[in-house]
Amino acid sequence: MYGLLGQIIATPGARDRLAAILVEGTADMPGCISYVVAYDMEDADALWVTEVWKDRESHAASLDLPAVKAAIAEARPLIAGFRNRHETLPIAGAGLPEDAG
Amino acid sequence: MYGLLGQIIATPGARDRLAAILVEGTADMPGCISYVVAYDMEDADALWVTEVWKDRESHAASLDLPAVKAAIAEARPLIAGFRNRHETLPIAGAGLPEDAG
Numbered sequence: 331m332y333g334l335l336g337q338i339i340a341t342p343g344a345r346d347r348l349a350a351i352l353v354e355g356t357a358d359m360p361g362c363i364s365y366v367v368a369y370d371m372e373d374a375d376a377l378w379v380t381e382v383w384k385d386r387e388s389h390a391a392s393l394d395l396p397a398v399k400a401a402i403a404e405a406r407p408l409i410a411g412f413r414n415r416h417e418t419l420p421i422a423g424a425g426l427p428e429d430a431g
Numbered sequence: 432m433y434g435l436l437g438q439i440i441a442t443p444g445a446r447d448r449l450a451a452i453l454v455e456g457t458a459d460m461p462g463c464i465s466y467v468v469a470y471d472m473e474d475a476d477a478l479w480v481t482e483v484w485k486d487r488e489s490h491a492a493s494l495d496l497p498a499v500k501a502a503i504a505e506a507r508p509l510i511a512g513f514r515n516r517h518e519t520l521p522i523a524g525a526g527l528p529e530d531a532g
Contacts, residue, residue, distance in 0.1 A: 333469050335436060335481060353523045364465065364526030366483060368434050368519035378519045380436060380481045382467060382526070414515060418469035418479045422454045425465030425483070425526065 331363065331426075332386040336415030337370060338377045344408040345375055351408070352379065355401020361388020363426060375410065382420045432464065432527075433487040437516030438471060439478045445509040446470070450478055452509070456502020462489020464527060476511065483521045 340348045349367050356365045361384040370376035383389040392398050420426065441449045450468050457466045462485040471477035484490040493499050521527065 331469075333467070333479070335479065349522050356525055359525065362525050364467070364524070366434070366465070366481075366521050366524040366527060368432075368483075368521040371518045371520060378434070378436065378517065380467075382469075416479065417472045419472060420467050420469040421450050423465070423467040423480075424457055424460065424463050426467060 331420040332383045332389055333418035333420045334379075334381040334383075334389070334416070335418060336379060337373075337413040338379060338409060339373070339411040339413060340375045340377065341408055341410045342375060345369070345377060348405055348408045349377055351401050351405045352377070355397050355404075356392075357397075359388075359392040359395060359398065361385065362392065363420075376413070382426065432521040433484045433490055434519035434521045435480075435482040435484075435490070435517070436519065437480060438474075438514040439480060439510060440474070440512040440514060441476045441478065442509050442511045443476060446476055446478060449506055449509045452502050452506045453478070453480065456498050456505075457493075458498075460489075460493040460496060460499065462486065463493065464521075477514070483527065 364382040366380045368378045465483040467481045469479045
C-alpha cells in the first residue's frame with residue numbers, strides 16, 4: 331500500500347468550500363482505499379487529508395481522472411498552501427481491507 | 432466524527448514489533464472507523480498512526496478495553512517518543528461509511 335497525509339491551507343473563509351470540492355472530486359478513484367478530509371482543530375483555515383492507496387501507481391493515475399483534474403482546478407484558487415506533507419507505507423489496521431497488505 | 436494522527440517513534444530496531452502490537456491490539460474497538468498503522472518513509476524508527484472515530488467518547492472508551500490496555504503496556508518499552516500529534520474533525524471521504532458524518 332501507499333499513503334499520503336498532510337495539511338492543505340485554505341484561503342481565509344474558503345475551508346468549507348475547499349473541503350466539499352475535495353470530497354466530491356475524490357469519491358471514485360480506482361485503487362483508493364481511503365481518502366479522508368478533516369478539519370484541523372487548531373487552525374481555522376487548515377484541512378488534513380489522509381490517504382491510503384492500493385499502490386503508488388493508483389495514486390499517480392488518479393491525477394489524470396477527469397473528476398480529480400476538475401477538482402484540482404476548482405480548488406487551486408482556494409488553496410493558500412500546504413504543510414506537514416508526508417508519504418507513508420500503510421501496514422494494516424482497522425478500516426483497511428484485510429487483503430490490502 | 433473525531434480523528435487523531437501523529438507519529439510514534441520506536442526505540443531503535445523495534446518498529447516492526449511495535450507496529451504489530453498496535454495493529455493487533457486495536458483490531459476490535461467499538462466506534463473505531465479507521466485505525467491505520469503506517470511506516471514513515473523518511474525515519475526508519477517512525478510510524479504514523481491515523482485514526483477516525485465515530486466520536487470522541489468512543490476513542491476515550493477504547494483506552495479502557497483490555498486488548499488496548501495490554502497493547503499499551505506491551506508497546507510502552509518500545510516507544511521512544513511521539514511527534515506531530517494532531518486532533519482532527521473528519522468531514523467525509525472515500526473509505527468512510529456514508530452515514531458516519
